[in-house]
Amino acid sequence: MDALVRDIMTTRVIWVRKDASFRELAAALREYRVSAFPVLDQDGTVIGVVSEADMLLKEALGGGDDGLPGIAGILRRHDQEKARGITAGDLMTAAPVTVSPDDTVEHAARLMYERRVKRLPVVDAGRHLVGIISRADVLSVFDRSDADIREEVRTGVLMQGFSVSPDTPTVTVNDGVVTLAGKAENREVGREIAHRIWHIRGVVAVRDRLSYPRSRQDIDVGAG
Numbered sequence: 316m317d318a319l320v321r322d323i324m325t326t327r328v329i330w331v332r333k334d335a336s337f338r339e340l341a342a343a344l345r346e347y348r349v350s351a352f353p354v355l356d357q358d359g360t361v362i363g364v365v366s367e368a369d370m371l372l373k374e375a376l377g378g379g380d381d382g383l384p385g386i387a388g389i390l391r392r393h394d395q396e397k398a399r400g401i402t403a404g405d406l407m408t409a410a411p412v413t414v415s416p417d418d419t420v421e422h423a424a425r426l427m428y429e430r431r432v433k434r435l436p437v438v439d440a441g442r443h444l445v446g447i448i449s450r451a452d453v454l455s456v457f458d459r460s461d462a463d464i465r466e467e468v469r470t471g472v473l474m475q476g477f478s479v480s481p482d483t484p485t486v487t488v489n490d491g492v493v494t495l496a497g498k499a500e501n502r503e504v505g506r507e508i509a510h511r512i513w514h515i516r517g518v519v520a521v522r523d524r525l526s527y528p529r530s531r532q533d534i535d536v537g538a539g
Contacts, residue, residue, distance in 0.1 A: 317419045317420070317421060317514050317516070318419065318420040318421075318456045318516040319416065319417060319418065319419060319420065320414050320415065320416050320417070320418045320419070320420060320423055320437055320446075320448060321416035321417065321437075321446075322420070323420060323448055323452045323453065323455055323456065324416065324437045324445075324446035324447060324448045324452065325446055325447050325448065325449075325452065326445065326446045328353060328436075328444060328446060328447045329343060329347045329349050329352055330352055330353045330354070330355050330444060331343065331352045331353075331354055331355070331365070331403045332354070332355060332356075332403065333354055333355075333356060333362065333363075333402065333403055333404035333407075334402050334403070334404065335354075335402060335403040336401060336402060337370065337373070337400070337401050337402065337406070340352065340365065340370060340403060340406075341370065344367055344370070350366060350367045350433065350434075351364055351365065351366035351367065351433070351434055352364065352365050352366075352403070353411070353436045353444055353447065354403045354404070354407045355444060358443075359443045359444060360441070360442045360443055360444075361411065361413060361436050361438050361442055361443070361444050362407075362409065362410075363403070363404070363407030363408055363409045363410070363411055364407060364408050364411040364434075364436065365403045365406045365407040365408070366408075366433075369397060369406045369407065369408070370406060372395075372397050372398040372406075373398045373399075373400075375398070411436060412426055412430050412432055412435060413435060413436045413437065413438045413442070414426065414435050414436075414437055414438075414448070415437065415438060415439070415440075416437055416439070416445060416446065420453055420456055420516075421514070423435055423448055423453060424453045427450060427453065433449060433450055434447055434448065434449045434450070435447065435448050456516045456517060457491060457517055457519060458517070459491070459516060459517030461488040461489060461490070461491065462488075463517070464488045464491065464493065464515060464516075464517050464518060465486055465487070465488045465493075467515050467516075468486050468488070468493060468512055468515065469486055471515070472508060472511050472512055472515070473486075473508070476508075476511060477504065477507075477508060479500075483497055483498070484496055484497035484498065484499060484508075484525055485497045490519065491517055491518055491519030491520070492518075492519050492520045492521075492522060493512050493515075493518055493520070493521045493522065494521075494522040494524055495508065495509065495512075495521070495522065495523055495524060495525050496524040496525065497525060497526070498525065498526050498527075498528075499525040499526070499527055501527060501528065502527045505523065505525045505527060506523075509521045509523050
């Protein structure tokens with residue numbers, strides 16, 4: 316049910332070696348219309364990522380140290396060191412954040428959000444490059460028809476997961492928003508159904524409009 320990285324990744328990846336020159340990087344950015352390159356060592360292992368933002372430092376900070384104090388000064392000096400770089404190895408961010416083909420898209424999206432990155436190299440168990448995914452790739456999971464989503468809810472969740480009739484509860488989908496209506500066996504089952512639907516590819520939101528039987532605790536509270 317969960318979309319996997321392998322389902323959305325780009326397998327034809329433009330990459331560079333550590334010794335690629337600044338001029339080669341700039342030319343490749345223009346030619347291939349990409350915004351970053353994975354950097355590989357001689358064994359094809361991903362060792363870093365160099366982005367257009369890393370390369371822009373050369374133009375933006377070419378004037379040298381501006382004397383900023385404290386942490387700001389330390390960060391600026393780090394950027395200035397990059398600005399003096401002439402190869403991919405000088406410019407790259409080492410030990411980049413990566414994902415595997417079998418990771419979920421949800422996991423990849425969380426990494427992008429938490430680490431503030433726009434793309435993730437996809438690597439195998441030996442950290443060899445097998446693909447790359449971008450924010451746009453992650454968002455592509457929402458490009459799915461309402462009919463397909465509804466069918467997966469009915470057959471993949473209700474019938475297979477809970478062995479209930481695919482028409483109980485009633486399922487409607489509009490622009491990726493799934494609405495559940497009707498009666499549920501109990502509150503726990505209803506919540507679990509909604510939880511599983513959240514992980515279906517293309518679901519934007521889940522609206523629980525189910526009615527639940529009153530529990531013994533509800534009855535006791537009402538009697539009091």
